[in-house]
Amino acid sequence: MRAIAYSETGPSSVLRLVERDLPQPAAGEVRVRVVVSGVNPTDWKARGGASPGRSTPFDEVVPNQDGAGVVDAVGDGVTGFAEGDRVWVFLAAHQRPTGTAQEFTVLPASRLVHLPDAAGFDLGASLGVPAMTAHRALTVHEGGPSRLAPGALEGRTVLVAGGAGAVGHAAIQLARWAGARVITTVSSPEKAALATAAGAHHVVNYRTDDAARAIRAIAPDGVDQVVEVSPARNAALNAQVLANHGSVAVYATDGGGEMSLDVRHHFALNVRYQFLLLYTVGDAALAAAAEDVSAAVADGALPVGEEAGLPITRFPFERAAEAHDAVEAGTVGKVLIDVAD
Template sequence: MRAIAYSETGPSSVLQLVDRDIPQPGPGEVRVRIVVSGVNPTDWKARAGARAGRPAPFPEVVPNQDGAGVVDAVGDGVTGVAVGDRVWMFLAAHGRPTGTAQEFTVVPESRVVKLPDAAGFELGASLGVPAMTAHRALTVHEVGPTRLGPGALEGRTVLVAGGAGAVGHAAIQLARWAGAQVITTISSPEKAALATAAGAHHVVNYRADDAARAIRAVAPDGVDQVVEVSPARNAALNAKVIANHGSVSVYATDGGAEMTLDVRHHFSLNARYQFLLLYTVGDAALAAAADDVTRAVDDGALPVGEEAGLPLTRFPLERTAEAHDAVEAGTVGKVLIDVGSEAADITG
């Protein structure tokens, strides 16, 4: 089978197209024939490492955490999926040497989720890190909810920072599906159009508008929850718009790794900052996110594509390095790698 692999960290040029044997699933494992692989910032950052030229965490690594495909084989004890099931995957390469940038991958059953019949593989490969991160960000408020579904966020106002990004896009869609009023900040008219297409009720251009005043005009009592991509850059804005008992969910450090907070002001508001990392959030939170995200997909609440606010940029497997470069360069939307076809019969 064809696979993309690297043996040392560094620029995208360390990624090589190789031929490898098809792996066999062990007990509790599932083999999936990959149709589409999704690329996230975490994928190129893991490949780049802290310094170029250092050994990879395994003798050979196949990158990419997310993907979608068809179950090809199952190991002993697997009961949740069967051969022929269409599935999406998350954290495929976490703690393991091989991810989804290959024709077949083996993952624990817990990281494989049935893909609703109406959903395409491009949607399945776009879930994983973005949608599950967004789910966690929306379920850590002091008074819940801990699960999402229609009506779960009814009566709440959610502010999504960077609504044109992949996590921001999913957060808008999930919050809207759960009944929240959704405000998002963006940096250009083009990104405003994408955030609106995703379902945001109100869009604020933080470069052109008085963002705090515009947000307060929509939410006079403040916003209940903030999904935050750039805590250092947005700390002052969040302080101006957060409601009493409001929460700020931080899932990235865009714009800097350190922030300054007015402690007295946040005391007075009983405000909460919740930091989250999908890799260490715990199995219960991952399982809850997978269930709720799949339900949202089944309800048609998480579409992708430019008309849904998330443009797709696609590459073939042999151009995985270009796909990583595109994500690193900040390509708007979602970057996908087309690995195989749904009906493919690969036996090499």
């Protein structure tokens, strides 16, 4: 089988197309014929490493955490999956040497989720890191809920920072599906159109608007939950718009790794800052996210494509390095690699 692999960290040029033996699933594992592989920022960052030329955690690494395809073989002891099942996978390369940038991948059954017949492989490969991160960000509020479903966020106002990004897009869709009123911030009219297509009720352009005033006009009592991509840059804005007992779920450090907070102001509002990293949230949180995201997919609540607010940029398998470069360059929307027909 063909695979994209690297054996030392560095720029995308370390990726090479190789031929490897077909892997066999062990007990508790499933082999998936990958149709589409999804690329996330975490994939190129892991490949780039802290500095070029460093050794990798395994002799050879196949990148990309997310993907979608068809079950090809099932190991001993696996229940719930059978050959021919359509699935999406998450954290395929977490603490493992092989992700989804290959024609067949083997992974624990716990990292597979059934893909409804009405959902395409592009959608399946776009879930994983973005949708599960968004789920976690929406379920760490002091007053709950810990799970998402229609009505779970009824009466809540959710502010999604950077609504045109992959996680922001999923957060808008999931919050809307769960019944929240959704406000999002963007940096351009083009991104505003994408966030609106994703389902945001209100869109604020922070470059041209007084963002705090605009958000307060929409939510005079403040925002209950913030899904935050840039805590350092947005700390002052969040302080101005948070409601009492409001929470800020931080999933990235765009704009810098340090932030300043007015402690007295946040004391008075009983604010909670919750930082989250999908790789270390624990199995229970991952399982809950997978189940709820799957339910949202079945309800048709997580579409992708430009008409749904998440443009798709795709590359053929042989140009996987270009796909990594596109994500690193900040391509708006989702970058996918076509692995098979």
